[in-house]
Amino acid sequence: MTVRLSGALSDFVASNVGEHGAYENVSEYVRDLIRRDKERTEAQSFERLKAELTRAYAAPESSYRPLTAADVIARNQP
Template sequence: MSRTTTMTVRLKGPLSDFVASNVGEYGAYDNVSEYVRDLIRRDKERTEAEAFERLKAELAQAFNAPESSYQPLTAEDVIARNKG
């Protein structure tokens, strides 16, 4: 189910000028809403990319660990560890 959120944001001074320069006839966006949606999408993509990079680093570390550091675990061991 999709949800719509309405926001009111007040900007003044340099921030307002910056937004105005990016919206309208000479800007990259037709309106402020389009600009804000794009900023949010980019921030979401950045956050997801950072999380993916952290996961890749953790997996690389695990795969590069020496075989002697591994411990045999049963499914029950894993379940118990994750409940704790």
């Protein structure tokens, strides 16, 4: 995988890599950025799920209806 940076982005990366930076090399820096982005995406997904479950648990009991496994499978078919 190749990434090309120039100008301000290249300077910024260079300031974070090497003897005075937080990372030993550019690859380490990019891997860390990708891991953080992955964690952020997973946290957002979890928060959406948590919000959905909160709404579901807050729904009045009268809005619930029984479902069989076949009902759930059928509902999720394309």
